[in-house]
Amino acid sequence: MIQIEDLTVRYRARHALAGVTARFDVGVNGLLGPNGAGKSTLVRVLATLITPTSGSAEVLGRRLDAASDPREIRRRLGYLPQELGYYPRFTAREFVEHFAWLKEVPAAGLPDAVPRALERVGLADRADEKIRRLSGGMRRRVGIAQAIVGEPPVLLLDEPATGLDPEQRMEFRQLLAELGRQSCVIVSSHLVEDVAKACDRMWVLDAGRPVFEGTPAELAADGDLEAGYRAVLSSAREEAA
Ligand SMILES: Nc1ncnc2c1ncn2[C@@H]1O[C@H](COP(=O)(O)OP(=O)(O)OP(=O)(O)O)[C@@H](O)[C@H]1O
Known part of the structure; x- marks a missing residue:
């Protein structure tokens, strides 16, 4: 690999x-x-x-x-840098969607791939919250979600x-x-x-x-x-x- x-x-x-x-x-x-x-x-x-x-x-x-x-x-590839820049006005879902789009996850797969990534990091219930309202640990988990979305x-x-x-x-x-x-x-x-x-x-x-x-x-x-x-x-x- x-x-x-x-x-x-x-x-x-x-x-x-x-x-x-x-x-x-x-x-x-x-x-x-x-x-x-x-x-x-x-x-x-x-x-x-x-x-x-x-x-x-x-x-x-x-x-x-x-x-x-x-x-x-x-x-x-999915990549989580040591320090990831967040867009504070985005919701967790929008942020992960944005990275899925950058990685060219096929549009038809997005409705499943994005919630699945958020669920895997334990943020399904906070998906529609703005990133600026999330704690540091939760933001890190949003970062992990953007790396794993689409299962690279x-x-x-x-x-x-x-x-x-x-x-x-x-x-x-x-x-x-x-x-x-x-x-x-x-x-x-x-x-x-x-x-x-x-x-x-x-x-x-x-x-x-x-x-x-x-x-x-x-x-x-x-x-x-x-x-x-x-x-x-x-x-x-x-x-x-
Ligand atoms: N952009 C840069 N310009 C100059 N030196 C750099 C740069 N980035 C890293 N270094 C140097 O390269 C070496 C390796 O750094 P690197 O960040 O890869 O280490 P690391 O193992 O990830 O450390 P840490 O656990 O502190 O994150 C260090 O000596 C660091 O000072």
């Missing part, structure tokens, strides 16, 4: 990604790493918003490079659980697991516990480099994910020093 090879992104002198090779398939793929590790940069490359400095990336069989037309890929084969969710309360986080993990049955879902987080339970595979980035790839069970040290994650980071840093 997604293949990247030796991917590098440089902002002036700083490497945000320094040679990442990975393959993401159908299922929930967790992208972990501390602040500044390069998670958002990788997600933005896959969302066709940044052109890599070097290396290659292929999404749904199409190469992402300066020569290729990104529109074909954009129609087939690739879903890129950048820190989706930010602002969700513990109950919503649990519901969100269930939704992730459901989405991962048919889509290639990439979900970034700097909190390992947040996503690990829903992930089929996990990648840990540190300072733009991949330092772990495996299942949550492989990451955990004696069943403790947080401890395993910290151990992976500290041994990568020792090696780099």
